[in-house]
Amino acid sequence: MKSAIRIAVLVIVMIVTAYPLAWMVSVSLKTADGVGFRYYQDIWQSGPFDRYFINSLIVVTIVLAGNIVFCAMAGYAFARYRFRGAPLAFLLIISTIMLPKQVILVPLYILMQRLGMIDTYWALTLPFLADPFNIFLIRQYLSSVPPDCEEAARVEGAGELTILFRVVMPMLRPALAVVAIHTCLVNWNSFLFPFILTNSTSMRTLPVGVALLSQGAHSVDWGHLMAGAVISALPVIVAYAVFQRHIISGLTTGMSR
């Protein structure tokens, strides 16, 4: 393609991408008395976005820790051990990645209700502690690494858990980075399940809080709404600014094979 056309295409694409986002920021900053952060202050205090923010942070932290440990364990088992039912279990994992999770929405809600976990951090974290996609990633990554180090450690008499945490986890660092990126993004942005599984303002996460703000009395109060949208997107955008290359390659490389 001629480079002038290439550049023209890319410039148009960038403008079309950036324009709505720039609009969002500008609406959130333009107050009746000039440019300022008043909308941000309002919803941070009365939203209560401070609470949503902390909830999102707590949920993502717990879910991330669970995924790193549990998926490393399962991925390691699938990559290194041949045991009965392994192909079937792995097939289950792959199918689950693809299938619409909404099929369990109602029964999961009923289950959480019976367990008395509705509107608690339990409901927001427990079902998401071991994402099959992460197990798939770790298993695939580990399959490409020869088991030499683990066998050396085993010869020296190290136990399975020591091998996993001292030998395998450090080797898995690149895969775990992808797991972390994927887990943080998906859970920070997650809406449907956190929405269904909570019902009080004090347990809502950011995306749920923002969506509910748009349904209530604030529905056409665009300044406050856009400020809420920016607050919920900001941590992701900051992380993106810092780890941009890792995030892009982490989310696309595995998919392009």
Next chain:
Amino acid sequence: MALLLPWAIVYAAFFIYPFVYSFFLSFLDYNPLNTAKTEWVGLANVTRLFSDAQFFQALRNTLIFVLGTVPATTVFALGMAVALRGPLRGKDFVKAAIFLPSILSMVVIALLFKLLYAPGGALNAALAPLGFAGHGWLTDTRTALLAIMAMDVWAAVGYYALIFHAAFAGIPEELYEAAALEGAGTWATFRHITLPMIRPVLAFVLVINTIRSFQVFIEVFVMTQGGPLGTTNTLVLYLYEMAFRRLDYGYASVVAYAVFVLSGVLSIVAIRRLRPAYGAGAGAAG
């Protein structure tokens, strides 16, 4: 395998059990306010589905959404990836910019576009010379679904463009050099070299995007609640309505299973595509 235990517990308790329970629920008239009144109704919920005009409207809308957005996203993404191929100053910046929507929550994007599509919004301002002043894109039955579809393409295209871009990197440069020597143009090169070389990735992207689009919910929940006149109602929104507004858990489970079966057909294709990876040991994490 003790190593599998944490995963197995989470999976069994919060996926397999609800999944099976959902099947069971399909045969019940389950009233969450008075569980003692729960009745076994056999296939009544299923037969109700087949005569439910609202369900078919949601199905139709979902299919229009999928069949409209997936090809559009794919074509635009391929075009962007072609434009990105080869040396370019500031390429990392361009990539970062076009990928940006992919990291944002759909809630944020939907809210933002609700504002852009509003009668006094940015889109009408931009289209003012064409006489679109005051058009409510999301309140007109003719444009609401289209407007949401356009937003979805905007939101998804950067992600797929960079997947294609990464796939292009795996095509040997000699092929392009040979094509250039033969005097092949941009289209011929794309058609006879790029496209055949990325066919597996293309198939994978089509399947992933189809399944994802099939589950469209946040967009319509935030922007239109299925309106106007049900023209943006989708399967998952309908499932949500039946379950949590009408509290009709049994029927909602049937709708859920319909979504499941319809995308299950598509998943089988996806698994066929992913399956060779098992045992082959390709480093998926790169």
